[in-house]
Amino acid sequence: MNYTEILSPKFEPETTGTTIMAVIYDGGLIIGADSRTSSGQFVADRCADKIDYVHDRIFCLRSGSAADTQTIAKYVRYYVDAHAQELGRLPAVATAANLFRNFLYEYKDSLSAAIIVAGWDPYKGPQIFTLPLGGSVIEQKWSIGGSGSTFIWGFCDANYKENMTLQEARAFVLHAVAHAMYRDGSSGGIIRLLNVTKDKIEREFIDYKDVPVK
Amino acid sequence: MIFNSELSGQQQHTTSPVVTGGSVIALVYKGGVVIGTDTLCSYGSMAAFKNVEKIAQVSKNTLYVSSGEFSDFQQVVKELAKIDRSALQYDDGVHPSPRDYGNFLARLSYKKRCKINPLYLQNVIAGFHNGERYLALVDIYGTYLESNFVTTGFASYFCKAIISNYWNENCTLDQAKQVIRECFKVLFCRDCRAHDMIQLGYVDEQGVHIEQAERVETKWDFNGFKTRANEKLHTQ
Numbered sequence: 457m458n459y460t461e462i463l464s465p466k467f468e469p470e471t472t473g474t475t476i477m478a479v480i481y482d483g484g485l486i487i488g489a490d491s492r493t494s495s496g497q498f499v500a501d502r503c504a505d506k507i508d509y510v511h512d513r514i515f516c517l518r519s520g521s522a523a524d525t526q527t528i529a530k531y532v533r534y535y536v537d538a539h540a541q542e543l544g545r546l547p548a549v550a551t552a553a554n555l556f557r558n559f560l561y562e563y564k565d566s567l568s569a570a571i572i573v574a575g576w577d578p579y580k581g582p583q584i585f586t587l588p589l590g591g592s593v594i595e596q597k598w599s600i601g602g603s604g605s606t607f608i609w610g611f612c613d614a615n616y617k618e619n620m621t622l623q624e625a626r627a628f629v630l631h632a633v634a635h636a637m638y639r640d641g642s643s644g645g646i647i648r649l650l651n652v653t654k655d656k657i658e659r660e661f662i663d664y665k666d667v668p669v670k
Numbered sequence: 671m672i673f674n675s676e677l678s679g680q681q682q683h684t685t686s687p688v689v690t691g692g693s694v695i696a697l698v699y700k701g702g703v704v705i706g707t708d709t710l711c712s713y714g715s716m717a718a719f720k721n722v723e724k725i726a727q728v729s730k731n732t733l734y735v736s737s738g739e740f741s742d743f744q745q746v747v748k749e750l751a752k753i754d755r756s757a758l759q760y761d762d763g764v765h766p767s768p769r770d771y772g773n774f775l776a777r778l779s780y781k782k783r784c785k786i787n788p789l790y791l792q793n794v795i796a797g798f799h800n801g802e803r804y805l806a807l808v809d810i811y812g813t814y815l816e817s818n819f820v821t822t823g824f825a826s827y828f829c830k831a832i833i834s835n836y837w838n839e840n841c842t843l844d845q846a847k848q849v850i851r852e853c854f855k856v857l858f859c860r861d862c863r864a865h866d867m868i869q870l871g872y873v874d875e876q877g878v879h880i881e882q883a884e885r886v887e888t889k890w891d892f893n894g895f896k897t898r899a900n901e902k903l904h905t906q
Contacts, residue, residue, distance in 0.1 A: 561741050564688075586719075590688035591741035594711065594719050609716075 473642025475604030475633050476506060476517035478574035478584045479616070480597045481625035484653035485582040487574050488629035489517055490604065490637050491645035502645045511536050513652060514552045514575030519602035520589075521568040528559045528569060549575040553585035553593055561591030572599050576652050604636030604643035611635055622651065630662065634669040687739035687790045689713055691724050692864050693825035694735045695853050696794050698803045698818040698839050699846040702874030703796040705733055706850035708857075709883050710865035711740050717865065725871040727878045729754055731797050732768040733871050734775075737822040738791035738810070746789060749778065768797020768804040768873075772814065780812025792822035798873045821853075824861040829853040843872060855886045 473494045478487045493501035508516045508529045514536065518525035532555045540547045553573040560569055573585040586599045598616055600608060612632055620628065629649060637643045647662040664670075690712050696705040711719040726734045726747045734750060736743045753766055753774055766774075772795040782788050793808040807813075807820045818839045821829050837849045847870055857864040866888060871880040 557741075561745060564741070588689050588713060588718070590739055592689045592711070592744055594722060594740075596719070 473604075473640070474506060474519050474602035475600070475608075475636035475640060475643040476519055476572055476602045477600045477605070477612075477629050477633055478517060478572050478598065479620070479625050479629055480582045480584060481620045481622055483582075483622065484576060484651060485574055485584065486622075486625045486629045487515055487517065487650040487652065488633045489648050490602075490633060490643040491648060492637075492643055493522060494642050499644070504645075505648060507648055507650050509533070510552050510573070511540060511547055511575070513546060513577065513657070514549055514573065515650065515652065516552070516556065517572040517574065517601060519570045524567045524569045525571060528556065528567075528571075531559065532556055546577055548577045548579055549573060549583040549585065550580075553587065556587055557591055557593045560587055560589075564589070564591050570601055572601050574599075574652070576654060578654075582652065600632065600636075602636075602643065604633075604640035607639045608632045608636045626651070631668055634667050637667065638669045687742075689718065689740040690863070691722070691737045691740050691743060693821065693823035693829075693854075693857055693861065694737050694792070694794050695822075695825050695829055695833075695850050696735070696796050696805055696820045697833065697837055697846045697849060698805050699843050699872075700840045701843065702798050702872055703733075703803050703805050704843060704846045704850065704870060704872040705735050705794060705796050706847075706854060706868055706870045707735050707737075708854060708865040709867045709869055710863070712863045715862070717863075720865065720867070721883070723869065723880075723883075725869055725880050726750075727871075727880065728771055728795075729765060729768075729797075730877050731799055731873055732771055733796045733873055733878055733880075734771070734793065735796075735871075736791040736793040739789075742789045742791050746775065746778075746791065746793065750775070767799045768795060769799070769806075771795055771797070772804070772806040772808060772816075776808045776812050776814035778812075779808055779810065783811045794820050794822065796873055798875060798877075801875070824857060824864070825853060828856050828860060832856065843874075847872075851886050855888050858886060858888055 476489045487507055489506040491504050493504045510516050510533050516529055535555050536547055536552050556571050570589050571587045576582045584596050584599050586594045586596055633647050646664055649660040651658040692708045692710055694707045707724050709722050711722045728734045728750045750771055757766055775793055779789055788810050795806050797804040806816045819833055832853050854868045858866045866886050867883050869883045
């Protein structure tokens with residue numbers, strides 16, 4: 457096996473230079489993400505799905521090293537599955553968040569992973585937990601992450617309102633992610649949206665031509 | 671794999687924080703102990719999380735707050751909760767006192783310091799037990815200091831003078847709270863990583879009380895500030 461490329465000092469691990477976002481609205485939550493996975497300057501995957509399934513009503517948004525976050529998500533998916541089997545009912549979003557947190561905290565020096573856990577459970581409704589680099593857990597009504605998020609803090613602070621309707625929340629996420637992709641070289645491609653409610657999960661694919669800001 | 675930092679056999683541990691909480695100020699008053707902190711967690715220089723509740727109730731008569739790495743704070747809260755739970759196993763009705771928590775935290779911090787893997791925190795434990803007020807600071811190395819007043823972070827530079835001049839250990843709760851509010855006003859003006867929303871909590875004979883977050887009022891409309899203009903310096 458040829459190691460010369462990996463051992464070269466210029467090798468850049470595949471990361472999800474990215475824009476990810478989740479917003480709670482009145483009745484559920486909207487999750488949005490771009491679709492670019494970059495390996496340094498090269499776009500390794502131009503149509504990635506960064507909205508990872510953890511359980512029927514629990515999703516995670518990954519940023520940082522793709523390898524780290526994919527592996528952790530795989531473990532947490534397995535743990536939550538086993539837990540839900542025993543529980544016999546939907547697991548709490550906080551449970552999934554705590555399982556992620558345990559990884560991010562214990563291995564904080566070896567990992568480059570920041571995750572947003574978003575979902576709905578029958579106990580507390582829609583919830584969003586932000587897990588930044590060190591392994592803290594912070595519950596929020598809306599959260600943005602990834603390299604693209606730096607460009608839209610102002611936009612989000614100005615446009616976020618409590619108790620938005622589904623349409624308002626969808627428009628907020630769509631425009632915010634689009635603005636981030638507009639300026640962040642590590643974000644781009646198409647926008648994927650997901651609406652999580654008590655009754656269903658609705659995925660939406662926003663083609664490049666329909667991205668509102670280009 | 672070459673990128674695995676554990677390959678060398680020794681685990682390296684970080685000594686630089688990611689998400690940090692700000693200054694903490696705690697004062698003893700006639701009937702108990704009061705702690706104040708702001709509600710901000712910073713991500714480097716960014717004010718990332720603005721509504722964070724950082725005052726943890728550890729037991730019926732003990733409060734714990736810290737400044738430094740927020741994930742370590744959350745971890746310590748879990749560790750302290752474990753002590754109370756394991757004490758329950760003896761089923762003898764004996765609960766850890768505030769000093770027991772302070773001592774445990776000092777030992778834990780020292781152990782981690784010896785392994786060059788510190789809990790990146792300045793910790794403050796406050797409590798009221800058997801009619802006595804308790805307040806202690808445990809720093810990143812495990813140094814344990816009981817005191818009548820405690821400040822961490824930037825507050826140690828700015829606020830000790832305010833505290834010396836306006837507080838004494840037998841003041842009322844309201845007086846102590848007001849001193850803390852004045853301190854946070856100064857911090858908001860002079861500390862980049864401070865926020866003007868603060869939260870106060872106090873422990874007395876009745877137990878723990880944690881209040882709602884409040885905004886401190888700072889004055890910016892001084893005449894000198896308003897009428898200050900560079901063109902005046904150069905055109906007179």
